[in-house]
Amino acid sequence: MIQFLFSRLASALFVIFGVTCLVFLLLHMVPGDPVEVMLGESSQPADREALRRALGLDQPLLTQFGQYLGNLAQLDLGKSLYSQRPIVDMLLERIPATAQLAVSALIVAVLIAFPLGVLAAVKKGSHWDQSAMGVSLIGVSIPNFLMGPILILVFSLWLGWFPVSGRDGFVSLVLPALTLGTAMAAILSRMVRATLLETLNEDYIRTARAKGLSERLVVWRHAMRNALLPVITLLGLQLGVLLGGAVITEVVFSWPGLGQLTIESIQRRDYPVVQACVLLISLTYVVVNTLTDLVYGWLDPRVRLEGGR
């Protein structure tokens, strides 16, 4: 277990370092002079030089990267060009909204995907299975930015049940969580179905059936336990779809989270804020995935005995 723990942590640290490198380089991919792009063509040369110095862009690349890492280690992400506020404060303000949306969407996804996937697997080949998988395929084919407006049209504008946008109490959470959650449920239900089907083919399931257990006990007590394990890892990986999708969903519903801040900052050409948002969202994903890996290894000895990849 210790060896497994260390190998996973080491590869996570490497990925974190790589992600930080890439995010740092993002600013250098801006075509032309990033300072001119950020300040606009009519900006004063003196202002440009000041910003160039403030961002360290007058230094050699390696020095810049060293400074960037040094500042990161002190949780200093610099200041927003637009509001002149420390970027760390801006991020802290936005984290709760995104976390709330992501967790609610996850709950919605699990609540939809598990019954659907289990139903499809248990009644494999029946019209239950076919319609469940049909619904899931349609779900996969409706992107967030289409699902959101459709839900707004039906439930906010026609029925008037939920507000169109903003973050004001539980009612305002329902539609964004549904938009993001259904997208994830569509993918997740297929995975639940596939893993459960695989487990139902195992020998010990045949044994359980042979000794006369009811189908309900076989599925819920014997198969589900083992089918659930891979699904935990899948949930961790699906968090990526969730966090990426949250950016678009937040824009659709004017949900004041990190995703909205990312897009606003892109529009304002406030690139240091964009970098910080991308870094924070990606690192969250890496950390959560490493944690699910560790939990999985802890729950299932087969995983940790196989060792790292």
Added chain:
Amino acid sequence: MIRLWWPAAILLLWGCFALFGGLMGLAPNHIELPKILLEPGADAWLGYDDLGRPLWDRLVAGAQTSFIVAVVVVFLSAIIGTVIGVVSAYKGGWVDHLIVRIIDIFLAFPGILLAIALAGLLGPGINNVIIALSVVGWVGFARLARAQVLTIKHREHIQAAHSLGTRPTRIIIYHILPLIMAPLIVEATFAVAGAVISEAGLSFLGLGVQPPEASWGSMIRDGARYLLIAPHMVLVPGVMLMLVVLAVNLLGDQLRDRLDVHTRQREK
């Protein structure tokens, strides 16, 4: 079970829109002020948008955008990704180690986020959309190609070719690629669906094609402001987008079953 004629018909329609849309004499940017937000009807076919532009014409123009982006992105990603993945697995050693690490780093960016950041920083325009999506897209192909090569690398016919002194490029092209084609083709099909959604997503966020050029994503974005009075502005491009993605996904499912990708992997 699922009949294939309607997904095929939708994709044919999409391709025809894209390839021959220019010959249809459409005017996607022509503004007719009296027809602003006009609903679909006898004399308005699919209706008009908030600036009085015909939605049918814009739908066809949007098909061009999504088709070009999807085809070029999947083509680039598939070639770059496959080459990297095959070389990585074939060479092994530190090259493989390094490439696996790089793949891990790219996979650490959740979903569309890296494409959003890249497209945002590169600036709008169809070329930058293609660059951003290809930078993200190659990873899936590389991972798949690498895994496939690893499973067949030690087969006898490859070792035989090797001991006969065949050059590595020849071995890869004639002895390895044909064997790993099927899963890559399936992956490419699903990648088309992904690219269509991503292009529309970037355009929805205002990071895709520049106005007045049409994209289904930017049409949905424009329409979202007039949902109550003119829902057709969202529904027309939205339904088309959904149908194309659904058709591609169905085709991918069918291809996977026909080419027997799953069972073949399990046997090994």
